[in-house]
Amino acid sequence: MSAVTKLSYLGFNVADFSQWNTILFDILGLEVRKDSPAGQTQLRMDSQHHRFTFFESDHNSTAYIGWEVDNIDQFNALYQHLQTMGIGVELASDSEKEARQVLELMKFRGPDNVAMEVCFAPFKDNQPYEPSCTRFGGFVTGDQGLGHILYCHSDMKEALAFYRDALGMRISDYIHWDEARATFLHCNPRHHTLAICNPCFGTGAGELNHFMVQAENIDDVGQAYDRVAELDVPLVLTLGKHTNDKMTSFYMITPSGFAIEYGFGGAEIHNDAEWEVALYNAPKIWGHNLVG
Ligand SMILES: [Fe+2]
Structure with a gap:
């Protein structure tokens, strides 16, 4: 397919x-x-x-x-x-x-x-990526792509059918909490490249809630978290760990209103036949406390 x-x-x-x-x-x-x-x-x-x-x-x-x-x-x-x-x-x-x-x-x-x-x-550039601040390592990309995105959609059934049937994504798992009903989908070893959710928490239908980029080294996320405090960057969620992809991350508000999640240690799915599609009742194991 x-x-x-x-x-x-x-x-x-x-x-x-x-x-x-x-x-x-x-x-x-x-x-x-x-x-x-x-x-x-x-x-x-x-x-x-x-x-x-x-x-x-x-x-x-x-x-x-x-x-x-x-x-x-x-x-x-x-x-x-x-x-x-x-x-x-x-x-x-x-x-x-x-x-x-x-x-x-x-x-x-x-x-x-x-x-x-x-x-x-x-295009691949023949010149190496040059980070604009000190880093311990790079981003997890390669066969896992840029990262992941979370979109809110007006009709979850129709949206899920599109991403599965048209783009060929596979369901990773689900999280239902408060008014949110989220479905997570993968198309490579990254636990999810896409999450879709009903409109909630201020994100409307057809709007991006956040994108995520993943560091290879936890120290990059930790040092970035220190800089967020030093530079007064507004957070949506404090440092925490997700239930489903086990990612340790924090969420910053961007000037456009959506968030950027910066994380480490996301789970990988290498064998769909062995992967258990679960339903979780909360997005976090610890942390990820709402700011403001
Ligand atoms: Fe995320």
């Missing part, structure tokens, strides 16, 4: 990029591409040409989610599959592929009209 295999990149429209400097550079240590095109800032976190693009805009919004497949046969099969499902998928123009710095690209709309893309072969 055709399926996406990674979260590859994310794009955001931002009204004032200068407000992001502390989180992106002092806390996470991402690298600015000095050759970013006019009107945008491309950021690196590993060998990929860029993982994030921030577009100068008059408003804050998520511009697109970029998924990835591993080879050209998967790309062609997924394009056919989306067409067969009646999803309005379009192959991107050469200039659009150039803008994303990928070999192949298709574009379509997901649940709640969320703009999505699937690429094959994003």
Whole structure:
């Protein structure tokens, strides 16, 4: 079956990029591409040409989610599959592929009209990633992709069907707590690349609740947590550990209103046949206390 295999990149429209400097550079240590095109800032976190693009805009919004497949046969099969499902998928123009710095690209709309893309072969840079602050190690990417995202959707049944049937993701587990009903899905060894949830905790339908990036070394998360306090970066959730993916992490509020989770030690799923799909009644084992 055709399926996406990674979260590859994310794009955001931002009204004032200068407000992001502390989180992106002092806390996470991402690298600015000095050759970013006019009107945008491309950021690196590993060998990929860029993982994030921030577009100068008059408003804050998520511009697109970029998924990835591993080879050209998967790309062609997924394009056919989306067409067969009646999803309005379009192959991107050469200039659009150039803008994303990928070999192949298709574009379509997901649940709640969320703009999505699937690429094959994003450019690798021959120059190593240079973090903008001191780090003990890199980010966990490679075959696990950029990290994970949590989206809220108006119709969870319809959204789940889209991500499973159209994009080929598999269910990892579920967490039901307070008014939240979350389903976690994977497409590579990362416990979840996508979580979907009913609109809750201030995140509306079709909105990004947070994205997560994972450090290879717990000390990077610990030192970043110290810097968050020193630099007065607003938190959503304090340091804590999740029940399902066992990730130790904290959540920062971004100027756009969604959060960034920065974590270590996420569980991996290597054999679907042996994986037990569980339902949890809480998202945390300890910590992750709501701030404010
Ligand atoms: Fe998360």
